[in-house]
Amino acid sequence: MSLLLRRLLSTAAHGPLPIRVAFTDSAGRGVFATRPIAAGEALHSAQPLLSHPSRALLHEVCYSCLRRKPGKGGHSSGGCYFCSDACREHAKGFHGIEKNSDWSLLDDHCSLRGLKYPYMVKRLACMVISGAVGADCLDILQPARLHQGMISEMEEEFELLDSTFRKAGFQEELAAFFTKQWYINVLARIRVNAFRIELVASSYEDLLSSAIASVSCDASVGNAVYMLPSFYNHDCDPNTHIVWMQNADAKLKTLRDIDEGEELRICYIDASMDVNARQKILAEGFGFECRCLRCLSGD
Template sequence: MKDKGGHSSSAADSHHHCKHLDAEVEIPKNTMVASHACGVCGTEAALVCGGCSSVFYCGKEHQKQHWGSHRKECLPYKVVASPEAGKYLIASRRLREGQVLFQEFPLMMGPVSVSPLVCLGCHCAIEGTDFPRCPECHWPLCSSACASSSVHRIECSVLAADTRRIGPPTSQGPPTLRYDSILLLRCLSLRSNRPSDWETMLDMVSHAGHYQKAQDTVHTVTVRYVKEVLKLDLDSDTIHQVRGAIAANSIEIRNVDGTKIRAVYPRVRLLNHACTPNVHLTSTKEGAMEVRTAVSIDKGEPLYICYTGTTLPLWDRQRILNDMYFFRCECNRCTDPTELGTHYSSPKCPECSSRYLKPQSWVNQTTWECDNCRTERSDTEIQEHVREWEERFSMDDVFSQKSVKQIKKMIDCIESEFHARHHVWLTAAQAALRELKAIDTEHSLHLRAELWAKLLSLLSVLEPGLSRRRGIVLLETGIALLDEAKSEHESGNAFVPQLTERLQVAATHLKEAAHILGLEPPGSQSAPLASKAQEKVVTTENFLTRLQEGGVRAE
C-alpha cells in the first residue's frame, strides 16, 4: 500500500468511479493557479478544478462549459506525496459517508504466502488426498480441467523447469510456504505481458532491503527458488523488489468458496494506515475491490484503512506494523493512552479498581501506569497476562456445554479482572455469544442482548461508521433485542412501555444494519444479511403495531 515505512500517523477490466458521482451536480469551487493550459481552449489557466485539482481553466465560463463531460472524471480523491510517507490518497473534496470512491480489479491475484493446498487454476481449496496434478508442472489442482486455466498458464511453463519437483506440495498437511512463489511469478510475468502494469508494479513500495537484512525465511527461500531452481531470466534485485512489493501491498481476500487468497491492486495500495479507518474495502465475487467511505471525510484528509485489524490490542498492532511494514503507528488511536476512551488494551489498576493502567512510552520502552496511585507494570507483564486469558479462550470447553449461569459468571469475572471494553472481554464475549445462540431461554436471550449491545458500543468507536462488521453487529443486536422482547411478551410478564422502547431501539439498529449491509456490492456475502435485516425490520415494526393496538402475541 504506499510507503509503510514512513507515514506513521497514516501509513492496503476495471469499473470506473464516475457512475457513482452522478448525483454530484454542484461544480467544485476553483483555486487560482499558474503555468497551466485551459482544458477547453488551451490558453493560460487561472483556475484549477476544486474537486480533483487535475484540470485547469482560463475562467469560470470554460469550467462551466466543461463540467458536463468533466463531472464523470472528477475524482473524489487525489494522489499526493511526502518524503516521509511516499505516495498516498487524500480526499479532493468533502466526502459523505457511504460514497464509493472507486472500484478496480487487481493487477494479479494468487494464493496467500503460506497456504494449505489450493488449486492454481481456480484458487479453490483442494480436498482429500486423491487430487489431480498439472501434467506439465506437477502442482496440485482441484480438477484436470484447471490445468488449462488461463490463470495457471501464466506460471505453468516456468514451474515446469523444476524437474526435481522441489516446489510442488507433496500431500495434504499444514499450510506450506511453497505457495509464496506463485503470486511472485504472476507479477513478474507482467514485465513481458503487460508493460504498463509492470511499471505500476515497480512503482510500488518494496521493503526488499529490510527482508534481506533481516534474513526473512519466506522471502529468502522464495527468491532463491525462483532464481536458482526455476532459473528465471531476471536479475536477483528485480525479483527481490517485486517479492517485497507483494508483501507490502497485497490484500487478503476470499475466493468464491471462502478460500483465503491475496491480490495486488493498483490504487488500493495507495490507501494509508490508521487503526481507526475512515474507508471500507469490499471485494466483489469477481475479484474487484470496492473502496467506500465509512464516515464523512474532510477535504485534504488522508484516506485510511487498517492494515492490522481494528480489534487487536495495541502491542499486536504495533508489532505487525513494525515487522511487516517497518513503521511505528502514531495515529489518533495509538497516540491516545486511553485508545479513544475505550482503554481497549489497558487492564484495571489492581489498587484503584475504578482506574486503568495506561501505556507510557519512553525511548522505545513501554510501561503501564495508573495516573492516580502510580502503580506500574512492565509491558511484558501486561502482555503475558492477556496471553494467558487468550489461551484459555482458545480451548473449546471454556464456554462449551456450560449453563447460562456459568457463562455469565465467566463474563463477570473478566469484567472484574479487565473491563467491558477490553480486548480480552471482546474475545470472551464473542466466544460466549456463539454458545448462547444455541440456548433458547429467557436468561440466555437477556444475556445475548446485553453482550451484543456492549459489543456495538465498543465497535462503534474502534470501527465507526458504515463498515460491514459494524453492520453485522447492529443486525445481531437488533435481533437479540427483538427475540428478548418476544420472549418477555409471551411470558405474560412484560411491562408494555418498556417493551415498546426496547422494540423501537431494535428497529433503529435493524434499519441501520439494512442500510450498511445494503451498500455491499451485489453478489457479496453480505447481500443475504441485508435482506435478513430488512425482514427483521418488518417483523419488529409489525410487533410494535400489534403491541400498540393491544395484540397479545408476537410472531
C-alpha cells in the same frame, strides 16, 4: 506518477474519482478526498495487478480471479480451477509456463517456512515471461524495509526459482529481467502491498466454509496486489475500507462522512486487536510505528 495511475485517477465507471493521490514528505504518499464524501459511498473499484490463490485452496478458487468454486461445475486445466472461459483465456500464457515447470523444491521450501509471497513472485515472473506484464510493473509501489536475515532467505528463494525456470527451458527469457536484485525488489514491494483476500459469504454453505477455514487459520482465498489501493495509508480507526464480494476485484467504500481535503485511510491489520498487538504487527510486518489518534490514546 505512472501513466497507469493517471488513468486510474482520471476516469471511473461513474465519472472522475472523488480522490487524489499526493506524494508527501512524511508518509511518502497519500489519498485525499477532492469533495465531501458521504458514509457508505463507493470510492472506486480496482482489479489486481497480481494475484495468487491460497495454497490450501488451489483447487477451490479460480486460478485467475480467486472466485470461489461452486458446488458443481467449473472449468479445470492442468489441475487448476477456472471459473469461466474468460479467466482461463486471460491466464493462458502464464498458466502454461507455470503448469509445465516442476515447483516441488520451492513448494517444500515455502511449506516448511510458512511462506506465501514467493508464490506471488513466481506468478509475476511467469506473467513477465509470457508478455502479460512488464518486469517493472510494481516499481511505483513502496517497498518494505529489509534486514539482512530477510535478504538471505530471499536469495535462497531466488536460487530455487531461477533453477526451476532454467530447467524448464526459459534461460533466454530470464536473461532480460530475472536477477537476484529484481527478485528482492519485487518481493519487498509485495510484502507491504499485498492484500489478504477474504470474500463476503454469498450463501450459508460459503459462510460455513469460511468459519471452518478461520478455525484452521486460513480464512483467505488468496492474496493480491493493486495499484491505487496500495497508495492508501494506515489508520487503526480507518475512515475507508476494502471489501471483496465475489472475486479479487477490490471495492473501496467510506465508513463515515469525509470532508473535502481529508486523507482517506484504511486499516492494514485486524483493528479489533489491542494497541500493543497492533503496534507489534505493524512494526514487524510493515516497518513503522503507528501514531494514529487511537494508538496515541492507548485504545
